[in-house]
Amino acid sequence: MSGVLVLDCRGMRCPLPIVELARHLADVPVGGELEVVATDPAARPDVQAWCRMRGQAYVGESLTVDGVPAYRVRRDS
Amino acid sequence: MSEAGSRAQLDGHVPGYLDWASTAPLHPAAAEVLREVVAALSAPDEPGGWADPLRLYGSARRARAAADAAREQVAALIGARPDEVRFPPSGTLAVQAALLGALEARSRYGRRLVHSAVEHSAVLAVAATAEGVAVPVDATGRVVGFDVAGAAVASLQHANHEVGTIQPVEDAYAACAAAGVPLHVDASQTIGRIDPPDGWDLLTATAHLWGGPPGVGVLAVRTGVRWQRPGPEDERGWGFGNVPSVLAAAAALQAAEDERRAEAPRLSALVERVRREVPALVPDVDLVGDPDPAGRVPHLTTFSCLYVPGEQLLAALDREGVAVSSGSSCTSSAVTPSHVLVAMGALTHGNIRVSFGRTSTDADVDRLLAVLPGAVEALRS
Numbered sequence: 184m185s186g187v188l189v190l191d192c193r194g195m196r197c198p199l200p201i202v203e204l205a206r207h208l209a210d211v212p213v214g215g216e217l218e219v220v221a222t223d224p225a226a227r228p229d230v231q232a233w234c235r236m237r238g239q240a241y242v243g244e245s246l247t248v249d250g251v252p253a254y255r256v257r258r259d260s
Numbered sequence: 261m262s263e264a265g266s267r268a269q270l271d272g273h274v275p276g277y278l279d280w281a282s283t284a285p286l287h288p289a290a291a292e293v294l295r296e297v298v299a300a301l302s303a304p305d306e307p308g309g310w311a312d313p314l315r316l317y318g319s320a321r322r323a324r325a326a327a328d329a330a331r332e333q334v335a336a337l338i339g340a341r342p343d344e345v346r347f348p349p350s351g352t353l354a355v356q357a358a359l360l361g362a363l364e365a366r367s368r369y370g371r372r373l374v375h376s377a378v379e380h381s382a383v384l385a386v387a388a389t390a391e392g393v394a395v396p397v398d399a400t401g402r403v404v405g406f407d408v409a410g411a412a413v414a415s416l417q418h419a420n421h422e423v424g425t426i427q428p429v430e431d432a433y434a435a436c437a438a439a440g441v442p443l444h445v446d447a448s449q450t451i452g453r454i455d456p457p458d459g460w461d462l463l464t465a466t467a468h469l470w471g472g473p474p475g476v477g478v479l480a481v482r483t484g485v486r487w488q489r490p491g492p493e494d495e496r497g498w499g500f501g502n503v504p505s506v507l508a509a510a511a512a513l514q515a516a517e518d519e520r521r522a523e524a525p526r527l528s529a530l531v532e533r534v535r536r537e538v539p540a541l542v543p544d545v546d547l548v549g550d551p552d553p554a555g556r557v558p559h560l561t562t563f564s565c566l567y568v569p570g571e572q573l574l575a576a577l578d579r580e581g582v583a584v585s586s587g588s589s590c591t592s593s594a595v596t597p598s599h600v601l602v603a604m605g606a607l608t609h610g611n612i613r614v615s616f617g618r619t620s621t622d623a624d625v626d627r628l629l630a631v632l633p634g635a636v637e638a639l640r641s
Contacts (some may be wrong), residue, residue, distance in 0.1 A: 197588075197597070198567050205567065207319035221550040225588075225597040225608050231638065236546055 193251060197225035198222045201233050204256065207237040208239070211258050219254045220247055275618035276581040276627055280469075281421060281560045281615035287471030289515040290508035294473070297504040309503040314496070327503045327530045330510035336446070337517050338481040339456045339465060346489075347476055347506050348498050351466025354477035354514035355382040357490055358462040359413060363390055365486035366412040366442070369533060374411040376427065377603035380446055383415050384599070392437050394603075400550040401425035401604045406432045408441045418447040418457045422587050422600040422613055424556040426454075433459025442485055451478070452516030453557055454524065454584045461485045470516045471618070472509030475502055519618060527616045528558040530625050534614055535561055537625075541633045546607040560615035562587070564601070568610035568639045576635035577612075582628050587611045610636075 188211050192200035200221040211217055220232055227244065234241040234256055242255035273496055274285055297310050307328040311319035335342040348354040363386075373387045377394040378401055384392070388523060393411070395403050401423045408414045414436050419426045436443040437459075445460035451472030457463070462485065467476035467580070481487045489497060532553060539545045544566035552555050565573065570588025577584055587598030588611040597608035615629065 185401060198569060201609065202567050228602045228605065228608050231605060232546060232564075233566070235605070236607065245477070250423065 186215055187255075188215070189253075190217060190219050192219055192221040192223075192226070192228075192234060194222060197223050197229055200226045201229050204230065204233060208237075208258055213258050213260065215258050216253065217256045217258070219256065220251055221254065222251055227252065230256065247254075261586065263336065273407060274583075275429050276583055276624060278582060278584045278614045278616065278620070278624055280617035280630060282585050282618070283468045283612065284471045284617050285619070286473060286508075287512040287515050287618070290472050290512035293508040293511045294504060297507065311360075313501060313503055318581070323503050326507055327501065330507045333510045334478065334513055335480070337456070337513050338451055338465065338478065338480060339458070341483060344449045344483060346479045346481075346497060347501065347509075348479050349475055349477060349502065351464060352382040353471075353498070354464040354466065354479040355380065355444075355446060356386055358464050358479055358481070358487075359383065359386040359390075360453065360490040361464060361481075361487045362413045362442050362485075364490060367486050369412040370410070370471045372411045373413050374406070374408050374441075375415040376406070376417065377424075378403075378420050378425075378600045379415060379417055380421055380436050380448065383417075383444075383446060387415075397425075399605055400555065401548075401600065402550070402555070403427055403432070406435055408432075408436050408439050408443075411439070411441045413444065415433065415444040415446065418445055418450040419454075419557045420549075421449050422598060422603070423562045423606075424560045425550050426450075426555055426557060429457045430459045433461075436461070442487075449557055449560075451586050452513055453520060453559055457486050462487065467505070467509035467512065470509075472512040473505040473630075476505050476509040486543050523618060524558040527620065528553055530620060530622065531556075531558065531561045531614075532615050533622070533625055534628070535563075537553070537629055538563055538632065541629060542636050548604065548611075550605045557562060559617065560613060562601075562606075562611065562613045564588075564607035565610035565612070565636050566607060568636055570609055572639055573610060573612065573635060576639065577628075577631060580627070580631040580635070582631060584628075585613045585615075587613065 231241045240257040309323045311323040313324035332342045335345045371390040373390040374393045416432045442461035444462040451465040463480040465478040468474040546564040548562040570586040601608045
């Protein structure tokens, strides 16, 4: 799990998880990864749309141990 | 009401109203017909269409004749035969009747209903009661591979209600005809706006989107297509017919058809201005839909503003006298974002749909462009 910055956005409504993602992008080096853990169903399309708009890489989705979706992003620039 | 106010109402112009894809203000031609119906109540020899068209006296015969003429007019304008056209009491009921009636008539072929992923919620609601199969769309919102193998019924909108993308209905109809599957085409956003679709077995629309009154849906079923109206027998179909509103709807559609060849390029220019100027004035905007204007209806467009809650953006624009709608999740009672935007991979928050009609002008766009950048900036800070 080293190198992945986890952003706990449980309970936040969109666009707040995306705001958090943008705010913390610079906290990882280029090539590093962030994970947005979010309960709002709008986070699924919006993390991917944000990556497309911002030129970052959407890696994929997994589930946390408590069953909340986590969306993985790799910083490309 | 002031004279100016009453003139504005007659004209149908509502300043700052940029939500014609939700509903169009009543066309003056429709308002005139409704006034004639009311006037005929006190002058019973006048044709007015208020009486029961199934009865056997003069005013009833006149109502029936007027309703028949309206049906012929609507049929001609949508490319149908008069006896193929019915008027359910709403567009949603028209969609439900089209699909449930076709599924019932085709029950020996199963319950599979193939539809695009971006259909109106009325179609998705029926699909949820059947064996729905959603065909994915590309980033412009257009269906990719409309495979109807094994379907009992198929459904494809003529154009999308949120992003305006025109669907390949003729190709879908050819595929359906080859497979022997009836195709329902929901043309709610296009009738009175662009040429009606060619290929369909069942067609639906709704009069309030072309400037007719609310309460008039359209359902056309091609001769020879197996279909039965869902529900128990009723000699009138959906109960007592709304003849006055059907007459007004027909008059509004005729007017919209007469005006649309001049209107389409004018409204398209307003749309292209929004698509060009909003991204220049507001940073981090996701323009949604087909970049090619030829692939869209002329009167509506959609964009999303990054980091902005759609609900608060709508409220901020409303305070400035601009009325628009949004597919963002927090703006509806649903907790999920617009299924249309999700299917397209578009940004779903901060979403705004702008749509125009016959009284829209550059001044309406000016007002939107004057207030939008400040509203977005305030919400981002």
